[in-house]
Amino acid sequence: MKGTQLALYAAAIAALIAFPLAVENTYYIHLVETILIYAIVLFGLDIVVGYTGQVSLGHAGLFGVGSYTAGVLVMKLGAPIWVTLPAALGVSALFGALLALPALKVTGPYLAMVTLAFGTIIQILINEMTFLTEGPMGITLGKPQAFGIEFDKRAQFWTVAAVLVLSLIVVHRILKSHLGRAFEALRGSPVASDCMGVSVYRYKVYAFVISAALAGLAGALYAHSEQYISPNTYNFELTVLFLLAVIMGGRKSRIGSLLGAAIIVLLPKLLDDITMFRWVSVAIAVGVLIGSIVFIQKRRSTLQRVAVPVGGSALLALLSFQLDSMTDWRLSIFGLITLFVVYYLQDGIVGFVRQLLNLKPSAADHAAVSGNADAVGQAGGDVQRGDVLLQAQQVLMQFGGLKALNNVDLTIRRGTIHGLIGPNGSGKSTMMNVLTGIYQPTAGTITFTNKTVVGRTSSDIALSGIARTFQNVQLFGEMTALQNVLVGLHHTFDSHLIDVALHTPRYRREDSAATSRAMGLLRFVGLGDLAYEEARNLPYGKQRLLEIARALALDPQLLLLDEPAAGLTAPDIKELIGYIRKIREHGITVILIEHHMDVVMDLCDTVSVLDFGQKISEGLPAEVQADHKVIEAYLGGQTA
Numbered sequence: 001m002k003g004t005q006l007a008l009y010a011a012a013i014a015a016l017i018a019f020p021l022a023v024e025n026t027y028y029i030h031l032v033e034t035i036l037i038y039a040i041v042l043f044g045l046d047i048v049v050g051y052t053g054q055v056s057l058g059h060a061g062l063f064g065v066g067s068y069t070a071g072v073l074v075m076k077l078g079a080p081i082w083v084t085l086p087a088a089l090g091v092s093a094l095f096g097a098l099l100a101l102p103a104l105k106v107t108g109p110y111l112a113m114v115t116l117a118f119g120t121i122i123q124i125l126i127n128e129m130t131f132l133t134e135g136p137m138g139i140t141l142g143k144p145q146a147f148g149i150e151f152d153k154r155a156q157f158w159t160v161a162a163v164l165v166l167s168l169i170v171v172h173r174i175l176k177s178h179l180g181r182a183f184e185a186l187r188g189s190p191v192a193s194d195c196m197g198v199s200v201y202r203y204k205v206y207a208f209v210i211s212a213a214l215a216g217l218a219g220a221l222y223a224h225s226e227q228y229i230s231p232n233t234y235n236f237e238l239t240v241l242f243l244l245a246v247i248m249g250g251r252k253s254r255i256g257s258l259l260g261a262a263i264i265v266l267l268p269k270l271l272d273d274i275t276m277f278r279w280v281s282v283a284i285a286v287g288v289l290i291g292s293i294v295f296i297q298k299r300r301s302t303l304q305r306v307a308v309p310v311g312g313s314a315l316l317a318l319l320s321f322q323l324d325s326m327t328d329w330r331l332s333i334f335g336l337i338t339l340f341v342v343y344y345l346q347d348g349i350v351g352f353v354r355q356l357l358n359l360k361p362s363a364a365d366h367a368a369v370s371g372n373a374d375a376v377g378q379a380g381g382d383v384q385r386g387d388v389l390l391q392a393q394q395v396l397m398q399f400g401g402l403k404a405l406n407n408v409d410l411t412i413r414r415g416t417i418h419g420l421i422g423p424n425g426s427g428k429s430t431m432m433n434v435l436t437g438i439y440q441p442t443a444g445t446i447t448f449t450n451k452t453v454v455g456r457t458s459s460d461i462a463l464s465g466i467a468r469t470f471q472n473v474q475l476f477g478e479m480t481a482l483q484n485v486l487v488g489l490h491h492t493f494d495s496h497l498i499d500v501a502l503h504t505p506r507y508r509r510e511d512s513a514a515t516s517r518a519m520g521l522l523r524f525v526g527l528g529d530l531a532y533e534e535a536r537n538l539p540y541g542k543q544r545l546l547e548i549a550r551a552l553a554l555d556p557q558l559l560l561l562d563e564p565a566a567g568l569t570a571p572d573i574k575e576l577i578g579y580i581r582k583i584r585e586h587g588i589t590v591i592l593i594e595h596h597m598d599v600v601m602d603l604c605d606t607v608s609v610l611d612f613g614q615k616i617s618e619g620l621p622a623e624v625q626a627d628h629k630v631i632e633a634y635l636g637g638q639t640a
Contacts, residue, residue: 016161020154030225031269033157035261036164037221042245042257043171044214049243050251051175052207053187054107057239058099058115061122062212064234066092066219068126071139071229081144081151081159085220092216093209095122100208104201119239127231138230141223160221167214168254170501174210175252177500177511178486178493181479183207184252185487188476194458195436195468197491197554210497248341250348252478259349271334278320285313291352300355309344312336376524376552376586385415389558389589390435390466395444397430397613404430406613407444412558417580417590419604419621421597423633426610428593429471432562435591436468437461448558463491467556469547471563471593477536481527481546484535485518488553492517521549525579541572548579552588559583560591565599577602601625609633 020029041063048056066088073079073087103114126133133139144151144159151159174180182203185193190200223229241264249260270276292306316336345352390412397405405427412418420428433439435446437458446453453461467488476484492514495507522528525545530538535546544564551559561580565573573596580603584590594600600607600621607624609617611633617624624630 013165016165017158020157026153029153029157031265033160033225034222035258035265036160037218037225038242038245038261038265039258040164040167040218040221041215041242042249042261043167043254044211044218045242046246046251046253046257047171047175047183047207048211049246050253051180051183051187052204054104054204054208055109055112055243056115056208056211057112057236057243058118058122059211059215059242060234060236060239061119062092062096062215063219063222063238063242064122064126064231065095066216067223067229067234068133068139068219069216070220070223071141072132074141074223075134075139080146081224082146084144084224085163085217088220089213089217092219093213095216096209096212097205099212100205104204104208116236116239119234119236123231123234126234133231136231138228139223141227141229143227144224156225160225163217163221167217171214172254173500173503174497177507178490178495178514179203179206179497179500181483181487182490184479184483185476188478189474191438191458192470192474192476193487195438195462196488196550197459197462198487199457199459244338246348248338248345248348250350250352253348253350256348256350267334267337274320274323278317281313281317281320285310285317288313295355309340312340376521376583376588385413387414388412389414390446390448392431392435392446393444395431395434395446396442397427397434397439398442403613405434405441408610408613408615410608410615412589412591413606414557414589415584415587416605417584417592417603419600419607420591420593420610421595421600421607421624422610425612426633427613428610429562430613431610432468432560432591432593435461435560436466462554465555465557466560467551467554467558468560469544469551469562469564471566473540473543473547475535475543475546475550478534480532480534481522481538481549482515482518482531484546485521485550485553486514488550489514489518491554518553521552522546524552524582525549526575541568544568544572544576545579548583552583556588558589558591560593562593563595564592565594565596573599597625 019032023029041059045056045059048054069088069091070079070084073084079087099115099118103111103118106114127135129135130137142150144156175183182193182198183206185196185198186200186203186207193203194200245260245264246257247260248263249258250256270280288309292301292310295301295306296303316333341349347355388411390410392408392410395405395408395410396403408427408431410420410431420431422428430439434441435453437453437456437460441454444454448461448464448466451464453466456464476487479487493507493510495504495510498504499507519528519531522531525548527538527542527545527549530542535543538546544567548559548561548564564580565576568576577599580590580592592600592604604621607617607619607621608615609624609627609630611629616629616633617627619627
């Protein structure tokens with residue numbers, strides 16, 4: 001960690017400590033305290049929304065569970081704050097798990113509806129369970145206390161600030177660890193995540209439970225801060241505000257979460273004060289104008305694209321000086337500001353500032369990492385060439401009346417490169433999907449190292465030793481090349497959540513070893529100098545190589561390459577052939593789907609040909625090339 005960063009962190013903590021000492025007005029202390037509490041909720045919600053890409057409308061309910069857990073414990077047992085906080089965290093995590101287990105089997109709008117229903121049910125239960133929650137009357141709490149000492153307003157603020165800092169550290173460590181990379185991979189490509197040994201469903205549940213725990217922790221702090229809680233607080237409006245705060249502040253950013261919390265707390269207050277609103281609206285208009293000028297100069301935008309935000313912010317500033325009161329316009333202006341930020345700043349305010357100032361991490365910002373020279377050597381191990389590694393018999397894959405694979409037999413022997421070719425639509429990629437568990441075959445058997453593959457999940461098959469690339473590149477675009485490969489090395493970590501949160505020696509040792517090996521794999525395919533470049537920014541040929549490096553991270557015995565030369569230039573293809581040969585030299589068996597026949601003839605030991613879902617030929621490359629059935633399938637018509 002750089003000295004500048006340490007100084008900034010120390011200054012931020014010092015400011016939190018000094019704030020209640022410098023400010024006498026308890027209203028402002030309470031306002032900042034509420035921002036800090038909401039920020040804790042947003043840290044968790046950002047894990048679900050920003051990293052895994054799921055939409056949750058149930059976090060107000062989880063926030064309420066935490067509040068009422070603390071409230072009931074105080075009301076019934078007189079529990080101190082050091083009991084209520086962990087209790088609220090645990091109970092909310094349990095509720096989060098109960099919600100996530102069934103809810104995360106669906107995605108998109110269906111998940112949003114399920115979580116919205118959960119939030120509504122929680123509010124109804126709080127309202128109706130009068131024997132426990134006092135129903136509509138709510139619960140009144142005294143000042144928080146610990147070890148017989150009652151907190152004053154300053155002590156309460158410092159408690160919230162301390163919990164915020166601890167939450168920030170833990171969340172940051174989680175999201176920078178193998179767990180955070182797994183969460184982010186789910187958003188980038190769920191299919192690729194499963195094929196990298198990262199169970200999509202399992203890690204969605206993990207993310208949701210962590211998020212729920214943070215919401216409950218914040219809820220308990222909120223109950224102690226307000227000293228009164230009632231069912232009407234935890235409504236749909238609060239859920240929407242939380243979601244908007246993540247979007248407006250900027251997803252995948254803890255600073256964005258703090259900024260979003262400040263916006264949803266302060267903006268309604270700001271709209272009550274016409275003088276303050278005028279100053280802020282002018283500042284927004286000037287900021288948008290300067291940002292637009294910079295974007296146009298850097299050719300990141302055009303005059304037509306910035307015309308609406310510049311004109312809209314200017315009109316808002318002019319309108320503020322025409323109004324005498326905000327009473328009749330408050331909700332309308334709040335809605336317009338929200339719409340403006342969500343529509344024109346899709347990466348949030350933090351993302352906008354990063355683009356404006358070109359704040360992009362470079363390789364110099366990262367610690368130097370020496371690549372493991374034996375990165376691939378660990379993957380293959382000693383093998384007996386020629387033994388049967390994978391056996392597929394009478395595989396049928398049927399989609400309604402279409403037989404994509406029709407009783408196909410395939411035998412793959414260790415240490416070989418086995419070509420799988422055929423015209424477009426012949427069933428090659430379908431066979432890949434069947435072998436990796438993406439599709440479950442309608443009939444037939446598939447064994448790998450004498451163990452069945454049928455009925456197993458993609459993540460389980462990947463961890464057993466079958467890795468793959470995809471016909472259409474499936475990288476995690478917002479992650480760097482190094483992070484992509486580290487997702488493939490997820491299986492090398494035994495560290496759990498506590499290890500990550502505490503940065504135990506075991507976690508640090510595993511993380512260092514994985515990073516070194518990931519760098520070695522990148523250098524193996526010639527991408528060492530691009531380790532810190534986002535995958536989506538790499539040239540297409542380099543993306544293909546990155547997929548191969550990521551697949552090798554799984555320590556596969558069998559590597560499936562689905563049209564790796566598609567779209568590559570002649571020099572790139574020549575380079576690719578060299579890498580595939582090196583992979584085979586490390587004892588890794590390869591199944592190669594390819595349309596470039598020169599690549600197939602040059603590399604493959606055996607070639608199988610599919611046409612309309614049936615195997616029509618198999619043998620040595622030269623024999624297959626001369627087979628009249630193969631010629632007919634590729635060229636059409638009858639051969640002489």
